[in-house]
Amino acid sequence: MQQEVKSKISNPDRIIRIFMRMCEGGMYALIRTKANSKVGIRCNFNTVDPGRSPPQVFFSGVSEFGLSKLRVGEVVRFEVIGMPSKVIFQSKISGMGSGSICCDLPKSLVSIERRSAARSSTRRNLMAYMKLGIWNPAQNEAGAPPVFDHHHEIFNWIPVFDISIGGVCLRTHFPSVLSSLMAVDSDRNAQLILPMNEPLMIPSTFRWQRRIKNRFVEAGEERYQLDFRIGVEFNHLRDEQLMKIKQFIRQLSVADAI
Incomplete structure (x- = not known):
C-alpha cells in the first residue's frame, strides 16, 4: 500500500526561494478550481515579484479556454508537476492577461512525499x-x-x-x-x-x-x-x-x- 508523508512549508522567504527555482526551471503546474476540481488548467511558473505587497507570482502558458474558467479574486489550487514529491498550494488570483495570470504568494506549501512509486x-x-x-x-x-x-x-x-x-x-x-x-x-x-x-x-x-x-x-x-x-x-x-x-x-x- 502506498504511504504518504506530508510536510508544510510556511516561511515566506523559503517559499520565495522555492518559487524562484521553479520559475528558473520553467516548471509546470495544474490549476484546479473549486467549481470543477477534476479539470486541470495547465500553466508555467514565470516570475516572482517579492517587492510587491503582497508578493506576486506570475504564470504563463495558460490557454484561452483555461483563462475562461478562471476569475480574478478566486482562490484556486495549484499542483506542481515534475518534482520528486507532490507540491500543492492555494493562492488567490490577483490579475489576468493574455495567456497569463498573477497570484498572491501563498502563505504555505504542502509537500507530499510518496514512499512508493506513484502509478x-x-x-x-x-x-x-x-x-x-x-x-x-x-x-x-x-x-x-x-x-x-x-x-x-x-x-x-x-x-x-x-x-x-x-x-x-x-x-x-x-x-x-x-x-x-x-x-x-x-x-x-x-x-x-x-x-x-x-x-x-x-x-x-x-x-x-x-x-x-x-x-x-x-x-x-x-x-x-x-x-x-x-x-x-x-x-x-x-x-x-x-x-x-x-x-x-x-x-x-x-x-x-x-
Missing part, C-alpha cells in the same frame, strides 16, 4: 506497450492475438494499463501470455515501447497476475469480457531509460488538462 494510467491517445522476450505466440495459437500481415511486427505487443518508475501493469484479453509466465518469473529481453521513442530494453520481473471479469451491455444484452493483468517490476534501469519513463509519466499527468 499513472495510460490514455487511449497516449499509450505504451511492452514486448516480452519470453512470449512469441505462433500464428493461430489458441488464446493468442490474431496475426495480420501488415501488423506482424506488433501483434505481440501488450498494452500498458498503468506505469510508474518502478514498473508497469499490463492488460490483455489474450490468455496465451499467461502460459508462458507459468515457467518463468523474469524476462531479460523485455522491451518497453513509449510514444516517439525507440524500444527500451529493460530486464524485468513478473510479480503478480490477475483475472478480472468486466460486465458490459451490447445491443441490449448483458455480456462479459475477461481482462488479464500482469504486474511487472523493472530491474536495473539506466539513467536515460529512467528519464524517458519520467517524461512519459509527466505527459500522462497533464493529458487531461486544458
Whole structure:
C-alpha cells in the first residue's frame, strides 16, 4: 500500500526561494478550481515579484479556454508537476492577461512525499506497450492475438494499463501470455515501447497476475469480457531509460488538462 508523508512549508522567504527555482526551471503546474476540481488548467511558473505587497507570482502558458474558467479574486489550487514529491498550494488570483495570470504568494506549501512509486494510467491517445522476450505466440495459437500481415511486427505487443518508475501493469484479453509466465518469473529481453521513442530494453520481473471479469451491455444484452493483468517490476534501469519513463509519466499527468 502506498504511504504518504506530508510536510508544510510556511516561511515566506523559503517559499520565495522555492518559487524562484521553479520559475528558473520553467516548471509546470495544474490549476484546479473549486467549481470543477477534476479539470486541470495547465500553466508555467514565470516570475516572482517579492517587492510587491503582497508578493506576486506570475504564470504563463495558460490557454484561452483555461483563462475562461478562471476569475480574478478566486482562490484556486495549484499542483506542481515534475518534482520528486507532490507540491500543492492555494493562492488567490490577483490579475489576468493574455495567456497569463498573477497570484498572491501563498502563505504555505504542502509537500507530499510518496514512499512508493506513484502509478499513472495510460490514455487511449497516449499509450505504451511492452514486448516480452519470453512470449512469441505462433500464428493461430489458441488464446493468442490474431496475426495480420501488415501488423506482424506488433501483434505481440501488450498494452500498458498503468506505469510508474518502478514498473508497469499490463492488460490483455489474450490468455496465451499467461502460459508462458507459468515457467518463468523474469524476462531479460523485455522491451518497453513509449510514444516517439525507440524500444527500451529493460530486464524485468513478473510479480503478480490477475483475472478480472468486466460486465458490459451490447445491443441490449448483458455480456462479459475477461481482462488479464500482469504486474511487472523493472530491474536495473539506466539513467536515460529512467528519464524517458519520467517524461512519459509527466505527459500522462497533464493529458487531461486544458
